[in-house]
Amino acid sequence: MAFWRRRFFISLLILGFIGILCFPLFRQEHSRSAQRCAYDGAKIDSLYEVQFLMKGGEVLRFCSIACALQALEQRKEGIGLIMVTDEVSGQKVDAEKTFFVESKVISVPHVKSNVHAFASEEASQRHQNQYQGKSISNPFGFFDLWREEMIGNQRVKIKIDRLSGLPRIVRGLPSVMVLKDFDSKGLNEQGAWKILTTLLSLFKHYLDLDVQEFKLIDMQRVESTWYISFWQTYGGVIIYESSLGFSIGPKGDIPSIGLLLHKAHKELHLPTRAKLSLKEATAIAKAYLRKSEPWEHNLLAYQLIIYPMKREGKVDYYLAYILNLVSPEDRVVGSSRIGWACFVDAVTGQIVDAHYMLAIPNCCEFISDNEK
Amino acid sequence: MKSRLSQGVVLTVLLGFLLSCAGHEGEKVKIGRTAPNFQYQDISGNKGSIEGLRGKLILLRFWANWCPYCKFEMPRIDRFYQLFRNQGFEVIAVNVGDSVEIVEAFTAEMNLHFPMILDPEGKLAQSYGVKGIPTNFLLDRQGMIREIIVGEVFTNDQVLWDLFKPYFSKAS
Numbered sequence: 001m002a003f004w005r006r007r008f009f010i011s012l013l014i015l016g017f018i019g020i021l022c023f024p025l026f027r028q029e030h031s032r033s034a035q036r037c038a039y040d041g042a043k044i045d046s047l048y049e050v051q052f053l054m055k056g057g058e059v060l061r062f063c064s065i066a067c068a069l070q071a072l073e074q075r076k077e078g079i080g081l082i083m084v085t086d087e088v089s090g091q092k093v094d095a096e097k098t099f100f101v102e103s104k105v106i107s108v109p110h111v112k113s114n115v116h117a118f119a120s121e122e123a124s125q126r127h128q129n130q131y132q133g134k135s136i137s138n139p140f141g142f143f144d145l146w147r148e149e150m151i152g153n154q155r156v157k158i159k160i161d162r163l164s165g166l167p168r169i170v171r172g173l174p175s176v177m178v179l180k181d182f183d184s185k186g187l188n189e190q191g192a193w194k195i196l197t198t199l200l201s202l203f204k205h206y207l208d209l210d211v212q213e214f215k216l217i218d219m220q221r222v223e224s225t226w227y228i229s230f231w232q233t234y235g236g237v238i239i240y241e242s243s244l245g246f247s248i249g250p251k252g253d254i255p256s257i258g259l260l261l262h263k264a265h266k267e268l269h270l271p272t273r274a275k276l277s278l279k280e281a282t283a284i285a286k287a288y289l290r291k292s293e294p295w296e297h298n299l300l301a302y303q304l305i306i307y308p309m310k311r312e313g314k315v316d317y318y319l320a321y322i323l324n325l326v327s328p329e330d331r332v333v334g335s336s337r338i339g340w341a342c343f344v345d346a347v348t349g350q351i352v353d354a355h356y357m358l359a360i361p362n363c364c365e366f367i368s369d370n371e372k
Numbered sequence: 373m374k375s376r377l378s379q380g381v382v383l384t385v386l387l388g389f390l391l392s393c394a395g396h397e398g399e400k401v402k403i404g405r406t407a408p409n410f411q412y413q414d415i416s417g418n419k420g421s422i423e424g425l426r427g428k429l430i431l432l433r434f435w436a437n438w439c440p441y442c443k444f445e446m447p448r449i450d451r452f453y454q455l456f457r458n459q460g461f462e463v464i465a466v467n468v469g470d471s472v473e474i475v476e477a478f479t480a481e482m483n484l485h486f487p488m489i490l491d492p493e494g495k496l497a498q499s500y501g502v503k504g505i506p507t508n509f510l511l512d513r514q515g516m517i518r519e520i521i522v523g524e525v526f527t528n529d530q531v532l533w534d535l536f537k538p539y540f541s542k543a544s
Contacts, residue, residue, distance in 0.1 A: 096472070121411065135419065137413070137417045137419075138417070159476075161473070168476055168477060168480075169476055169477070169479075169480040171480065220444070222444075222447045222448055223451070227447060227481070229481060241474060243477055243478075243481070245477070245480075245482075246481060247447070247481065247482060247483045256480040256481070256483045257480060257481070258476065258477035258478055258479065258480030258481030259477055259480075260473055260474065
């Protein structure tokens with residue numbers, strides 16, 4: 001009898017332990033299901049959740065695409081990124097990279113939400129076939145985030161970059177600007193700088209950047225049209241993949257401007273001189289690559305840059321070495337991969353980012369039959 | 373030792389299979405064959421497919437922002453596109469590996485008018501057997517591949533005209 005009583009108590013003890021161990025899971029589940037929609041207060045089913053990652057770091061959660069769309073208008077200015085949920089995997093995905101389908105299936109009944117989000121085109125196609133759905137463009141409509149206004153004496157459309165708040169595209173209707181007495185044949189570097197100065201002054205309300213922040217990338221003429229582009233710099237260091245470029249027709253008309261700019265001088269407090277030598281940075285990058293690829297990589301090219309690193313709706317900046325490292329092992333037939341681009345923080349020595357290169361930078365790559 | 377050997381065998385078989393698949397993809401895309409269909413959404417949000425463009429003469433062009441030759445040729449192709457788009461000439465520019473921001477800015481900088489689509493991981497390029505950039509595929513009005521041109525060739529308008537002229541005259 002005593003034996004059975006002891007067994008009963010031991011079993012009880014074990015069950016108690018299991019209960020204690022499982023408690024946090026229940027709590028987590030409870031807190032997850034207790035998430036409420038920021039628009040209508042309804043409980044959120046995580047499979048249909050939409051998140052606005054605000055520029056200030058706040059996350060607004062919505063029960064459905066329908067509710068998120070209702071909230072979009074008031075919140076538009078502060079949104080850094082919109083994440084929707086892939087209905088297949090339950091993973092959160094950037095709305096701009098999502099395939100949306102409108103079908104007969106209602107996902108969130110209380111708002112009659114019939115728009116579905118899929119990370120892959122195949123899944124979206126499957127849903128369309130299965131439920132007589134049709135593919136629709138991103139309902140959050142960032143493709144159409146344009147402003148139209150008069151700048152100088154020209155009507156223009158401006159697309160604003162959500163992260164920087166700076167223009168990314170300026171399209172003239174029909175021109176952004178027309179240069180008076182433009183001499184296509186006589187344009188030189190000095191003339192290109194003058195045009196940039198004029199453009200910056202014209203768009204001062206939007207850009208507020210100094211002409212000294214720029215560096216000429218290239219100016220070339222195709223027939224009678226000029227194509228001019230500039231880098232943006234910070235303390236003389238080029239900001240990686242930044243640009244301000246435009247074309248000028250024979251009559252001095254600038255139809256559009258393409259911009260990839262940052263509020264660098266206004267908001268950054270970065271050193272502009274590396275603490276690490278190139279040799280040290282290269283050793284760090286090679287050691288990092290060796291962890292996953294135990295063969296030797298050779299330095300092909302490098303540059304000290306300001307690297308804007310995008311993370312969940314915000315941008316962090318680093319003074320970094322970009323190191324292009326290649327290895328014969330990377331050259332696999334059928335693959336366009338040719339090596340690595342490693343970004344090493346030139347102050348702390350941390351690896352900021354690393355990704356495959358699809359081909360040798362600044363060089364057009366051909367794999368001849370002999371090399372196969 | 374035995375397990376390492378079997379791992380090696382499995383890996384070799386797998387690699388062989390993958391390479392044979394890669395080879396197969398490349399073989400499908402040849403002059404005289406129908407171009408593989410794909411659906412796309414361009415950076416302005418417009419959707420389309422290669423099959424949906426049947427009846428048009430298409431220049432399918434793979435390019436990247438790091439490639440200077442790809443960029444130099446763009447204005448000339450755009451001028452040609454604007455001249456002949458009313459005669460059923462279509463350009464589909466596939467950017468390999470760059471972000472939408474870069475492609476949008478470049479398109480505005482160059483004031484390009486044709487659809488620009490993104491191939492961030494190079495999968496489409498790979499399925500077309502692209503081994504160098506720029507690569508241009510000329511598809512006739514039936515969707516058949518008529519020319520595959522690798523490298524910088526459109527150095528003047530005459531080259532473009534010589535290339536496309538025979539197909540314009542066959543317009544239905």
